[in-house]
Structure formats: structure tokens, C-alpha cells
Amino acid sequence: MTHSTMPTGSVISVDNLSIGFRGKAGHMLPVLRNISLDVHQxxxxxxxxxxxxxxxxLALAMMGYLKTGLRVLNGDVSFEGQKMFSQRRAALESIRGGRLALIPQNSGQSLTPTLRIGAQIQEALKLHSAQPSxxxxxxxxELLSQVRLPDPASIVERFPHELSGGQQQRVAIAMALAGEPEALLLDEPTTGLDVTTQAHILELxxxxxxxxxxxMVYVSHDLGAIARVCDRVAVMYAGEVAxxxxxxxxxxxxxxxxxxxxLASIPKLSDICLPRALDGRPPAPGGAGQGCAFVSRCAIASDVCSTxxxxxALxxxxxxxxxxxVDKVHEIPLSGDREVGKRALSDETSLSLKDLAISYARPSLWGKSVGREDTSVPxxxxxxVALRRGETxxxxxxxxxxxxxxxxTIAGLLPPLSGEVTAHGGAPLPSKVEKRASTELRQIQMIFQNPDESLNPRQTIGQILAQPLILYFGLSGQALTEKTILLLDQVRLGGHYIDRxxxxxxxxxxxxxxxxxAFAAEPDLVLCDEITSALDVSVQAAMLELLDDLRRQKNTSYVFVSHDLAVVRALSDRVAVLYQGRLCEIGPTHAVYGAKSHPYTEVLLGAVLxxxxxxxxxxxxxxxxxxxxPAMGCPFQRRCPKRIGSICDTVAPPLREPDYGHKIWCHIEEI
Amino acid sequence: MLAMLFRRLGLGAITVWLVSVIIFLGVEMLPGDACTAFLEREAKGKLLENCREDLGLNRPALMRYTEWAKGAVQGDLGVSAKGQKPISELVGYRLRNTLLLASGAILAGIPLALFLGVVSALWRDRPVDIVVSTLAIFAMTIPEFVSATLLILVFSVWLGWVPGIVLTPANAPLVEFFPEVLLPITVLTLVMTAHILRTVRSSVIEALASDYAQMARLKGVPYWQMVFRHVLPNALLPAINVIALTIAWLLGGVVVIETVFNYPGLGRMMIDSISDRDLPVTQAIALIIATVYVGVNLAADILTLLANPRLRTMHIRKG
Known part of the structure; x- marks a missing residue:
């Protein structure tokens, strides 16, 4: 364990650094304020x-790099005693990528699309290696095998887009290692990767x-990843180290x-309560005022905090x-206390999926005309799956x-290959959304991952919310406005948002x-597609609370898709685990997250940080x-750590039911 | 990849065929035909019938189309109604002259546009960029005939450096078109450069702001190496299609320019044939222009496919 006051051996030293940009009014608005930080060998x-x-x-500033528009207001950064912001271009270039290397957030976009992987890594070697070319x-x-990429010789010949996200990230790491750096800066290096991939990259x-x-300087919003790789942590808030x-x-x-x-807003696997939301939002650059930047959101703030x-302070x-x-911070709890708990669920079926098979491959016009059979695996x-009213x-x-x-497919946006989707135990819904009746459409609503893309940027919030109200309920005039405001209140935004x-x-x-x-339509079923993954954790916690409130009030069912197992655990009554489009396991949340589970579920849970x-x-x-x-056998055969033999490759796994309602498809008898 | 190429070629051929049908039908639908145009007032009774007999105009339309198309594929575009000469012969020199004009504009315009586009992007919002971008907007918005007239006024009337109109006959050797051809080339180059330059500028700016350009800098790649190795290859891909569109536009642009400068090219021949109601010639030129248009776009598509690794490998992987 390294101590923060250790005087010697600091590789990177940030000294009272402030960085800002010129705002519209002409004032300099700070993005970083008086940062002092030492990174030791x-x-x-x-x-x-x-x-x-x-x-x-801050991480980029450690490389002497500022994004366009930003400038240093005061202070400097030194790398091994060399001041980065007063360096000449050539000197900076010899440090960057050499003794000090960056691993970027989105490797897919950070690798040059027109250059082969080999050429990009060689470029780094040419710039920084003393070895003969x-x-x-x-x-x-050697570098590619060092980052544990299989078959490095073929990777060298590939273009960036031919690699998976995890592979691209490994290539970026290999490229950073090319200059044999003394310090690595990592800017959210595992964000956007699958849990298993993320865990592997972190171990690497x-x-x-x-x-x-x-x-290493590891930038992340994910405290789980930080806990795994870091000795020391600096928590930043509104451009300051808090x-x-x-x-x-x-x-x-x-x-x-x-x-x-x-910390309280992070969903944890070990915690069955909903995470605690952190209300409010951080001040905009320059909006922090004279007092503490956190004052408006702080539960223990007093007068001195705003002045x-x-x-x-140490x-x-x-x-x-x-x-x-500091003496009072212990009053603030570190976890949530709201248990999703057992709600009384009616026996009414909200949704059922029967033998659903879906394929993206469409037979081409040419293939159809020559009568070619579609041989691809769906x-x-x-x-x-059957879902009860009010169930998640x-x-x-x-x-x-x-x-x-x-x-x-449930929403009718992608017709299935076979099988049916039924709502309320009635007749199967038409597979295409345009053939569904108005009431059928109203009952099923969908919320998408990215609100930037799912909300029309040219419509006001009022217009956006009015559409389902007009379409399904024929509201107009005063009634429409009142209902819109009511909806905004329900999602805790308030009526003044209507014209924004x-x-x-x-x-x-x-x-x-x-x-x-979605709730304007008064749906029975809401489909949530990764709806919190683009949000900050504190905002995510508030969103989970909101979803829980709404389902209690309206008795709505949710199908909640997420790659984050802790979030799913916090909100769901039942969980289905999918691999390659096949069900591995389905059951009550406590059972799936419990002792008996499918090997794939164990792999996923094992990788959670x-x-x-x-x-x-x-x-x-x-x-x-x-x-x-795979064309036959168990879908997980190739990666399964508990594979028992050739039976896994050839025979579809049987259904086992260790508890009532807990189903696992696996060849292993003693699950 | 090869299958893809053949599919594109096939689609191109189908497009040209459809265009030929539309041209033929269009001409069919016009009142009158080559004979009424040729005979003018005498176009009645026996004389008209004889003429139609001679030219084969009294046969069914489908038959005439098949014959015309068959001829066109073999390079025989029919016979001009006016001078009763084979059109291929008439078109030959005109096509050559237009190609001289167009290739002059292309050879001068494309390198100039790429250079200025890249320069104004790299020195964005600096004086160079402001001057270049402003001039480009002028060049784009002023109609060709206005800029042509202005150039004639300055370079032939005031300065007297080059003749304002071309008096060289169509079948003269190419060298005799100099220096008169320089003015029309300049006008075409101006407009062309402006269009390509603006696309190049914005796509270079976009590539400069990309994550991979930033990454290259943070890897320690010197600025100019980053520009040439990482930014330009990616930024110039979209330029290929704009260049193709501009070249295709050029073929229409020459019609106006050739008329202003009295230049004996395909464009002016088309105007003349229309005013003479020499329908076989109009038909033939329309077909030539359509073919070139399709051909240029096809070439651009194939070039993009070859230059962009993402598209190039897509078909291998999926295949």
C-alpha cells in the first residue's frame, strides 16, 4: 500500500492545476480547479x-494534452520532473506513447480504420523503440501475445473493424506497451465491454x-473496476478532488x-435493496459559487458550506x-434500504412467448428465386416465457x-421466424407492429437505451408526451395539458418542463x-432495453426507484434487459439468462442468483465486480x-468450464427443475 | 467481391438500358418526327410517306427501337436527319473536343480542390481558410454563364490575352484549340473545385476531431505524420463520390459553357440538334451522356469499395 504523503519516487505530479474554457459571456469557466495529485512509481x-x-x-492533461477550446489557467503537470505544458512539441511527442502511454475509452474508434493492426503497433515501435526495425x-x-490475444499472427493482418470490442481493447493495450512505458493512463478502458470481457481485461x-x-492512472465511473486494480483513489466532483x-x-x-x-447509489450483488438515489445534479462549470461545490446535494450541509x-484536508x-x-459524514448511509420485496402478483398473464425463434438473416431475392433453403441457425x-401482471x-x-x-419481436419491430407472442392470454398478436390494433399497441410500450436518439430533438417535451395521449385517448385542450403535467409530476420532473x-x-x-x-399510454407491459446503461450511477439509482414506484402504482409488468447483473437483481422478480439466443436458466431472482445455477450464470456472476x-x-x-x-447440442458448449463430454456437443441439454419455477437447461445432473 | 463487382456492372447496364428506353419513348411522344422536321412545309402526302419509307419510320416502334439499340451497342448511332450523315461520324470529333474541355477541368480542378480543401481544414478559421471558403461560395453560387461572361470581359476584352470565342472548326487538330480552350476550362474548374473543396474540407475537419486522430497524437505521432497516415486516407474516402458527382455534373455544365464560348463540342451539338429538331442526333447524345454518367458513378463506387477496408472486407466475411 502506497501512502499519499510519500515524498519520493513520484512519476506524475499535478501541481495546483486549473483548466478552463471561455464561456459565451466571455468569462473563463473552470473544468478543473486546483488539482494537486502525485502518482508514485x-x-x-x-x-x-x-x-x-x-x-x-485530468488524465489527458497528465499527457500535456488539452481538448480544443480548453486552456491551462494555472498550475502545471510534471512527468519525471519535466513540465508537460511548457514542453516543446517534439519533446512531448517523444514522451507520449513512449514513457507515458494512454489506453483510450473507445478503442473501436481510437484505432485508425484504414490501417492494419500490425501497421499501427509498428508505428508506435518506430517512434519509441531503440531496437533495430x-x-x-x-x-x-510478442506484444499481441502479451495481451493474451489468440493467434496474434492473424490479428496483425486485420483491420480494426474485424475485431471484437474486447480484442480492440487488447490491441490498444499492446500499442501502449510498445513504448515500454513507465506510466499508463487508462480512460474508462472497460466501459462498454461485457462483464466477462471487462473482468479479463482488468486481470490483464x-x-x-x-x-x-x-x-497506472485509471479513470472510471465504475467503483468495482477501481477496487480491482487501484491502490489509491481520488473521487472527483465538479472539477475538484473531493x-x-x-x-x-x-x-x-x-x-x-x-x-x-x-457508493450508496451503486447496485451491488450482495445487496437485495434498491440502491439509494443521489438527488440533484452537479453544478455546471463556473457554477460552483463560493462555497462547497456539493452543498446543494448534501444532507449534512450547514451555513458555512455555502459561504x-x-x-x-488531511x-x-x-x-x-x-x-x-467530516465528523458528521457517518450519518450518511452507504447502502439503500428499499427492498423490492414480495409484491402480491395476480394470476393474470400479461405476456406469453411460445416457442419463439427469430432470425436476422432474410433470404435474398436471388436465393428465393433459385429456391435456396435457408440453412442458417436462428x-x-x-x-x-410467461409473465404475470405486475411482474418484472x-x-x-x-x-x-x-x-x-x-x-x-415482442414490440412487433422484428417479425419472428416462428412461434407466437400473446398478451393477456388472448389470441396471438400480429407479428408486425403495423398490423396490430390500437389497443394492442397501447398495452405494450418500449423504452430505449439512448434517450438522445429516441426523443425527437425538434419537439418540446409537451409535444412528445401529447402524441400517445392524442393517439390512444383522443385528449385535447385543457385535458391534454393537465394529463401531460400529471405525467411529468409522476416522473418527478414537474410541469415547467412542458415547453423545453x-x-x-x-x-x-x-x-x-x-x-x-411510455406510461402515457397506460400500458400493461413496458419493455426496457438497457435504459439505465447510458446514465451515471446516481441517476441510475433514481431511475430504478422511479420504475419501482410506477409498477407499484400501475401494476405494470416489465421486461427489463440489462447487461448489469446487479441492476437486474435489484429490480426483478424473475430472471432469465440467455446465451446465444437460447435460454440457459430462468427462475425467481433469489434462485437464479443463489447456489444452484447454470454454468453460464456462474461465469457471469463470477465476473461481476x-x-x-x-x-x-x-x-x-x-x-x-x-x-x-452451434448447430446442435448445448449453446454454451464451447466456453463451458464444466463441460462433461461429447454429450454437450451433440445433444440439446435437458430441462432440470431444482425448485418449483426454477428451470435450468444443462446436462449436469447435480446442479 | 468479384460477385459484387459483377452485380454493380449488371445494375449499370440495366440503368443504361432503361435510360435508352426512356429517351426513345420521349422522342416518340413528341409531335412530328425526323421527316416532318426535314421536309418542313412540304411534309405532307406522298413526299412525307416516301421519306418515312426511306428512313423506316413507318415500321412499328418496338422494331425501330430494337434496331436502334442494336446499332448503338455496335457503335452505330443511326443517321442524322439533317445532313443524312452517320451520327457516329458527326459525334466523333465533338466528343473528342468535349473530352478535352472536361479532362482539362478535371486535371486542374481535382488536385486543386483536394489541396485547397485539406489546407483550409488544417488551418481552419485562419485567414487562408476564410479566403478559400469565401471564394468557394462565390464560385458555387455565381452561374457559369455569368462567370464565363466576366472572364471574357477581363481576359479577352480588357487584357486581350485570349480570344473570347472559339472559331476553330470541330474537326481541327487538338492543338489548334489552344489557347481559346483555356477560358472555358477555367470556368468549369472554378465551379468544380468549389464543390469538391467544401466536402473535402468538412470531412478532413471531422477526421481531425476523431478519436483515432487524437489517439495518434497521444501515441506520440508527429503532427504531419498523423495528417498523412491517419487523417487523410480516411477523410478522402467521401471525396471520391463527390468527385464522381461533379464529373457527372460537368457533362451537363459543358452544354452552357460550350454555347457561351461557341465551342464545337457535344453540348453545343445537342443544343443545335434540338433547335433543328434533328431527333436521331438528340437521341444519340442523350444516350452518350447517360452512359458516361452511369460509368463515372460506377467507377466511383468501385473505387470507394477498394479504398475502404470496411467495405472491402465486409463481403468476404459475410460470404
Whole structure:
């Protein structure tokens, strides 16, 4: 454990750095305010915070890089004693990518699309390696195997788009290692990756940092990832370091109200309660005023908090906290207390899926005319699920598992290959949305992942919400306005939002509008497609509370798709685990997350990271991405850590029911 | 990949065929025919019938179309109604002259547009960019005949450097078109450059702001190496299609320019044939222009396919 006050061996040193941009009114608006931070040799430090907290800006500033429009207001960053912002271009270029390397957030977009992988890594070698250029070819292969990519020789020849997300991330790591860096900056390196892939990448980074003695600066909003790879954490809020200390100090008993609120808003696998929402939102750049930046959201704030800005003061524990009331922070709880609990569910069926099979492959006009048989394996197959009124079914699985595909078919956006979708135990719904009757449409509503794309940017919130009200209920005039305001109140936005445009709202507010639009139709069933994954954790917690409130009031059923197993656990009554479009397991939430489960569920649960420094994920299967399900046998055969033999490859696994309503499809008898 | 190529070629051929049907039907629907135009007032009674007999105009339309199409495929575009000469012969020199004009504009315009586009993107919002972008807007918005007239006024009337109109006969050797051809080339280049430049500028700016450009900088790649290796190959892909569209536009643009400068090319021949109601010639030129249009776009599509690894590998993977 490295201590924050250790005087020697600092690789990167940030000294009272402030960075800002010129606002519309001509004033300089700060994005970073008086940051001082030291990164020591071989140490890994995490920068945590919500979007807009300045964590990425700080990481890039450590490379002497500012995004367009930003400038240094005061202070400097030094890397091994060299001041980065007063360096010449050539000197910076020799440091960047060499002794100090960056692993970007979105490797898919950070690799140049027109250059082969080999050429991109060789470029880094040419710039930073002292070795003769004949050795570069072999060195590229060596780097690619070092990041545990299978078949590096073929990866060299590929273009970035031919790799999966996890592979692209590994390539980015290999490229960063090319210059044999002393420090690595990682900007959200696992965001957007599947849980299993993320866990594997983090293990790789841990091992690399240890073996090569590199310092790491790890930027993330994910405290679970930080807990796994970092020694020390700095929690950022509104461009300031709010709390800094060892992982244990920050994650076990943080001495800053914001850090406590953040921790409480994270859904945890070990916790059956809904996470606690952190109300309000951070001040805009320049809007922090004279006092503490967190004052408006703080439960223990007093008068002094709004008049004087607290210093980042050393605490007896060794952590540094920017709070006037460190003695009172323990009043703020670290977890939620709202249990989803057992609600009385009626026996009325809300939705049932019978033998659903879906395929994206459409026979081409040419194939049809020559009578070619479609031999491809369907993307989704054999889905049988019944959902009761008021029940929430969570759908989990890695990307490509068919979760969203199933939602699209229920909504009528993607006709199934075979099988039927029934609502209320009636006749099967028409497979295409345009053939469904108005009431059938009203009963099923969908909320999409990204509200930026699902809300029309040219319509006001009032117009957006009016559409379902006019369409399904024929409201107009005063009645329409009243109902719209009521809806806005229900999603806790308030009637004054009615004339605003989506672009004037934050991400969380936009998603609330999307929820309000779905509920405007008074649906029986709401399909939620990763609706919290684009939101910050504190906003996500509020969204989960809202969904829970609404289903209690309206007795609505949800099909809740998410890649985050902790979120699904917090909200769902039942959970279905999908792999390659096939059901592996379905059952009550406590059973699926309990002792007896499908090997794939175990793999998924083992890869989940908890914001706990003593928690170790269990990686039992590779994170190889499969492009198509196998033609026969168990869908999970190729990656299963508990494979029992050739029976898995040839025979479809039988259904086992260890408890009533808990179904597992597996050859293993003693689940 | 190869299948893809053949499919595109097939689609191109179908397009040209459809165009030929539309042209033929269009001409069919016009009142009168080559004979009424040729005979003018005498177009009645025995004389008209004889003429139609001679030209085969009294046969069913389908038969005439098949014959015309068959001839066109073999390079025989029929006979002009006016001078009773084979059209292929008449078109030959005119096509050559227009190609001289167009290729002059293309050879000057494309490199100039790429260069200025890249320069104004790299020095965005600096004086170079402001000057170039402003001039481009002028060049785009002023109609060709106005800029042509202005150039004639300055370079031939005031300065007297080049003749304002072309008096060289159509079948003269190419060298005799110099220096008169320079003015029309300049006018076409101006408009062309402006269109391509603006696309190039915006796509270079977009690529400069991309994550991969930022990553290259943070990898320690020197600025100019980043520009040439990482930014330009990606930024110039969309330019291919704009260049193709501009070249296709050029074929229409020459009609106006050739008329203004009295230049003996395909465009002016088309105008003349229309005013003379020489329908076989109009038909033939329309077909030629349509074919070139389809051909240029086809070439651009194939080029994009070859230059973009994402598209190039897509078909291999899926196949």
C-alpha cells in the first residue's frame, strides 16, 4: 500500500492545476480547479466521478494534452520532473506513447480504420523503440501475445473493424506497451465491454502493472473496476478532488458526503435493496459559487458550506477530504434500504412467448428465386416465457445474447421466424407492429437505451408526451395539458418542463421523459432495453426507484434487459439468462442468483465486480466472442468450464427443475 | 467481391438500358418526327410517306427501337436527319473536343480542390481558410454563364490575352484549340473545385476531431505524420463520390459553357440538334451522356469499395 504523503519516487505530479474554457459571456469557466495529485512509481491510482467531473480532462492533461477550446489557467503537470505544458512539441511527442502511454475509452474508434493492426503497433515501435526495425515484426507478435490475444499472427493482418470490442481493447493495450512505458493512463478502458470481457481485461492490466512495475492512472465511473486494480483513489466532483485516499479508506468508509452518496447509489450483488438515489445534479462549470461545490446535494450541509470552500484536508485516517463536516459524514448511509420485496402478483398473464425463434438473416431475392433453403441457425430459438401482471422479468446475457432482439419481436419491430407472442392470454398478436390494433399497441410500450436518439430533438417535451395521449385517448385542450403535467409530476420532473426541448435536459431527465411517454399510454407491459446503461450511477439509482414506484402504482409488468447483473437483481422478480439466443436458466431472482445455477450464470456472476477492495472475481471461462450459436447440442458448449463430454456437443441439454419455477437447461445432473 | 463487382456492372447496364428506353419513348411522344422536321412545309402526302419509307419510320416502334439499340451497342448511332450523315461520324470529333474541355477541368480542378480543401481544414478559421471558403461560395453560387461572361470581359476584352470565342472548326487538330480552350476550362474548374473543396474540407475537419486522430497524437505521432497516415486516407474516402458527382455534373455544365464560348463540342451539338429538331442526333447524345454518367458513378463506387477496408472486407466475411 502506497501512502499519499510519500515524498519520493513520484512519476506524475499535478501541481495546483486549473483548466478552463471561455464561456459565451466571455468569462473563463473552470473544468478543473486546483488539482494537486502525485502518482508514485509502480502505484495505481483511480480517478472516479460522474460524467462532467473532469476526470478524463485530468488524465489527458497528465499527457500535456488539452481538448480544443480548453486552456491551462494555472498550475502545471510534471512527468519525471519535466513540465508537460511548457514542453516543446517534439519533446512531448517523444514522451507520449513512449514513457507515458494512454489506453483510450473507445478503442473501436481510437484505432485508425484504414490501417492494419500490425501497421499501427509498428508505428508506435518506430517512434519509441531503440531496437533495430527488423525486429519490429516479431515484437508486434510478442506484444499481441502479451495481451493474451489468440493467434496474434492473424490479428496483425486485420483491420480494426474485424475485431471484437474486447480484442480492440487488447490491441490498444499492446500499442501502449510498445513504448515500454513507465506510466499508463487508462480512460474508462472497460466501459462498454461485457462483464466477462471487462473482468479479463482488468486481470490483464493488474498482471501487467505488477510485472512491469508501471504506474497506472485509471479513470472510471465504475467503483468495482477501481477496487480491482487501484491502490489509491481520488473521487472527483465538479472539477475538484473531493476525497483522496487508499482504496480501503475510500470504499469502506469514505469521509466525504459525495463519495458516500456515490457508493450508496451503486447496485451491488450482495445487496437485495434498491440502491439509494443521489438527488440533484452537479453544478455546471463556473457554477460552483463560493462555497462547497456539493452543498446543494448534501444532507449534512450547514451555513458555512455555502459561504466558504473547504480545503482538501488531511484526515487522521490518512485520507484527504474536502469537507467542513467530516465528523458528521457517518450519518450518511452507504447502502439503500428499499427492498423490492414480495409484491402480491395476480394470476393474470400479461405476456406469453411460445416457442419463439427469430432470425436476422432474410433470404435474398436471388436465393428465393433459385429456391435456396435457408440453412442458417436462428439468432434466437426456443423461448418460452410467461409473465404475470405486475411482474418484472430481467433478461441478462452478454452482448449478442439476443436480449434486445427478443424485445424487438415482442414490440412487433422484428417479425419472428416462428412461434407466437400473446398478451393477456388472448389470441396471438400480429407479428408486425403495423398490423396490430390500437389497443394492442397501447398495452405494450418500449423504452430505449439512448434517450438522445429516441426523443425527437425538434419537439418540446409537451409535444412528445401529447402524441400517445392524442393517439390512444383522443385528449385535447385543457385535458391534454393537465394529463401531460400529471405525467411529468409522476416522473418527478414537474410541469415547467412542458415547453423545453430535449437538448435542454440532462441524460437522466431525458430518460424520465422517455419513461413518461411510455406510461402515457397506460400500458400493461413496458419493455426496457438497457435504459439505465447510458446514465451515471446516481441517476441510475433514481431511475430504478422511479420504475419501482410506477409498477407499484400501475401494476405494470416489465421486461427489463440489462447487461448489469446487479441492476437486474435489484429490480426483478424473475430472471432469465440467455446465451446465444437460447435460454440457459430462468427462475425467481433469489434462485437464479443463489447456489444452484447454470454454468453460464456462474461465469457471469463470477465476473461481476463489486466496489469492495477485498472482493475477487472468479474467472472460469474465456471471454471469446462467438459469432453464431452451434448447430446442435448445448449453446454454451464451447466456453463451458464444466463441460462433461461429447454429450454437450451433440445433444440439446435437458430441462432440470431444482425448485418449483426454477428451470435450468444443462446436462449436469447435480446442479 | 468479384460477385459484387459483377452485380454493380449488371445494375449499370440495366440503368443504361432503361435510360435508352426512356429517351426513345420521349422522342416518340413528341409531335412530328425526323421527316416532318426535314421536309418542313412540304411534309405532307406522298413526299412525307416516301421519306418515312426511306428512313423506316413507318415500321412499328418496338422494331425501330430494337434496331436502334442494336446499332448503338455496335457503335452505330443511326443517321442524322439533317445532313443524312452517320451520327457516329458527326459525334466523333465533338466528343473528342468535349473530352478535352472536361479532362482539362478535371486535371486542374481535382488536385486543386483536394489541396485547397485539406489546407483550409488544417488551418481552419485562419485567414487562408476564410479566403478559400469565401471564394468557394462565390464560385458555387455565381452561374457559369455569368462567370464565363466576366472572364471574357477581363481576359479577352480588357487584357486581350485570349480570344473570347472559339472559331476553330470541330474537326481541327487538338492543338489548334489552344489557347481559346483555356477560358472555358477555367470556368468549369472554378465551379468544380468549389464543390469538391467544401466536402473535402468538412470531412478532413471531422477526421481531425476523431478519436483515432487524437489517439495518434497521444501515441506520440508527429503532427504531419498523423495528417498523412491517419487523417487523410480516411477523410478522402467521401471525396471520391463527390468527385464522381461533379464529373457527372460537368457533362451537363459543358452544354452552357460550350454555347457561351461557341465551342464545337457535344453540348453545343445537342443544343443545335434540338433547335433543328434533328431527333436521331438528340437521341444519340442523350444516350452518350447517360452512359458516361452511369460509368463515372460506377467507377466511383468501385473505387470507394477498394479504398475502404470496411467495405472491402465486409463481403468476404459475410460470404
Amino acid at each position: 509502480g502505484e495505481s491510482i483511480g480517478l472516479v466521478g460522474e460524467s462532467g467531473s473532469g476526470k478524463s480532462t 527488423e525486429t519490429f515484426g516479431a515484437r508486434v507478435i 492490466l493488474r498482471d501487467l502493472a505488477r510485472d512491469m512495475g508501471m504506474a 476525497l483522496e485516499g487508499s482504496v480501503r479508506q475510500v470504499l469502506r468508509d469514505p469521509s466525504h458526503p459525495y463519495a458516500r452518496g456515490l 466558504s470552500r473547504p480545503d482538501l 484526515q487522521p485516517s490518512g485520507a484527504r477530504s474536502r469537507c467542513h463536516h 439468432t434466437v430459438e426456443g423461448i418460452n 422479468l430481467g433478461l441478462v446475457g452478454e452482448s449478442g445474447s439476443g436480449k434486445s432482439t427478443i424485445l424487438k 426541448l430535449p437538448s435542454q435536459l440532462s441524460g437522466g431527465e431525458k430518460q424520465r421523459v422517455a419513461v413518461a411517454r 463489486e466496489p469492495d477492495p477485498d472482493f475477487t472475481p472468479e474467472l472460469s471461462a474465456s471471454d471469446v466472442v462467438e459469432l453464431a450459436p
